[in-house]
Amino acid sequence: MAERNLLRELGQHLTGMDNMCFQLEHPRRLMTICSVWTFSQRLDTTLVMAALENLCTHHPRFCLVPKNKSPWETPVWYRPQQHWNFRDNFSFHTLTKSTMAGLQQYMACQYVKPFNNDKPLWEAHLLSGLENKQFAFLWKVHHSMSDSIGLINAVLATATSMDPKEEMTRQKYQQLQFEKARRKFGILWQQMMMWFLWGWILVCTAMQQVTYELWIVALLLKPWFAQLRRLSLLPIQFLLSNPPMREWSYDDDQTLEKLMAWTEDLDRRDIDKILRILGGSHTTPDDVVFLVLGRTMQTYLQQQQKEQNGDTFRVLIPVSFRLHTDWSMRNAVLGSLLELNLGNNDTTASLNIIHQHTTIIQRSMTAYILYDIIIDRLLRYFPFLMTMVMPLWIQKWYTDLPHATITNIVGPTTPVFFGGQKMEACHVFPPQCGKGSISIGAVSYGDKINLSMLTDNHPAYPDLANALCKIFVSEFNAVVDEAMEAANGFGVEGIIM
Template structure:
């Protein structure tokens, strides 16, 4: 007998927030595109979807019966089967542009709330007889990690994921135990044997303590300045200039994705300049946006601002629900060289990672909408907050090796987050099989023509410039070290 979790009975506070914050021109829809070399066997697909609905009950339920002081409950729809959420479509032209156009049209189509809030579009008519699946789901179901876990459980990774899930609690505890025993062992074995050793050990400890204190002061000052600036933006009627336009938000959307970038090449950049994979790709995206805006003569802001989602899950938390918050990151569009821009990006990410703001926001919204969803702020408040950043940037880690779905290998794997506000661009960094790419969704508007494609089409070329610079930097270091050895 399957135990029904509390999260599958009632909507959590963040689940409710994603329902409240959307309007017809800004739907909170998470999407993903998978491509295959050939058409999939329908019977196998049906088996997989049936298992998905059983293992993750939210895929078989819809939110209903919300009260003023009572959140909605996940309710089983009457006379529904998962086949009702499958749509078959054949493209008019076998092109990437036709695929992007069809998927963008589905993003702006609201869900039917008499059915579970997800759809699977089986798309044929691609070039070379390829086949595509377009997944579409409401953010109220789960956060990015929840969707990744659920969808990847339908692939050949299922057995591996189950092992990881079983071991996660044990390994998490084991790490704590190991850490505590190490501390005990070190306290016993690291005792200095002489007065000279004691003096050196004392000086070393004091020096380490001094640098730790200095670093913590630096981190807290960076976090404080960052968080105060975020509050300042929320309180005052300040709006960005770039990617913003007058009038109602465009109902029409566009989607695009970049060419792949090798993770091995990203490691070369990191070796030369430091930073994480996220930091490097944020640098590239910032430059791509800057280049696009300058190409149409409309760059006004000195910083591009993104909502950066922050996962608040424990290592052992594999639940299918929203356990996520976020903060704003501000990335310079000034004419900085690569090293200085990457350092600026790293400082922003340091502030986001160490801020208590995301946790406080999560706890506040979780409690508030779990107890009084009827007291939700008016849409104008949501619109103001959502229109402040230029977009959303999220990292979606995917499988490191090719995987199968319903007996067929997934050739390409792409994901797209929802937009945050008018004129904003929703961007996801997707990794799959040793490569990464950028997926983007944006408004269609005459003031910013083809902005999604304008950014994505620049990614590979912009990264190559950074990679060439990194290789030159490494070769200089190697040359200098070789001279010293001589």
């Protein structure tokens, strides 16, 4: 079975999206996805090895390496060097610092180390030495193998006790219930009113959609027009591209050293309270996360007395082209920019605005055209276009646009066992964008949600990742308190239970 699965990928070209992730690798912003699992007891090494072997059996990309013969050809999945074994990508380590901060420091040191291209582009570290005899398991995987959603789902489905069919059924049921609620109508006159309102909303939505598409296209074309203008005035300035300055940027080159941290667990029921009391039936947990994230960034800049260029933050959010039952290891997610402009709006208004913007992004035709035509097709057959159309100065301009990039992983709702022990927590770090940007992974596990943050380690913003995590929890609790006060003010007793 292992060999049969391997032959399905062996000799196959990388897809356009895989190829883009492979070529975008930069020593100061690695295309690495990182995840760490924590356990309260020692893991059974025999079971861990069996889980890794099962993972490699079911997902051939864990046994292959992408290589290209020339820049003009798309990389192909090849077998690694002779006598390679999955154990070669596995290591043990005892932490010198037993605290969670020591674990985060070790992870940050491992994150910045590039992969050995002669081996499959993944690593696994079994970590001991944590306080209270806890253990941790660290994963490092290159983005060219899969996006975060496919990677985490593949690992959980084949290396842990999670039942993938049960999780797929649950997610599909939730989506059907959501769609059913949206299609629910009342009596005839209510239906007529709804159709009238929908007609008006459709016109407004179409205008907003067109505005967003034009804004994205303008962002894509802006560096080209800027360079053409400079070139017509002074040819040497073609080499001196000035990326847009924004918060968390600094004058030096992007740092090689990184910082990692995560928030304490947040109760999913608190998010449900916020949605029911302040958000309404149409808003989602993601909208709450974006709201609190925007306030977190705003509060940090105010506390540090840093100059802020307006109230707008640009966050690169995932636009998935997967079905809910698609758990395959592949790249089927594209990032699109969300502008968080909180201003002086109250929480309810901010949630509605954010939901409106995220809805526009999710149905964006520009994102679909970029993914399906330009990236997945053109880069699949013409890989050299990446370096011709997007030289380093263009890549730098684009990667410096977002203040943050975020990925959302819907984890299992029931406890998961790995290596004979129950997983206590799971944290995910997506790849970072440009200089000063924040990499954020939002993960739900059971009835808890946590956020993990990866930032540059620069003296202008000391201990940035840890500071943002603490502020996020504080801002989240403030929104929960606001929801409780609103519920009590209206006498809503059942909502706050």
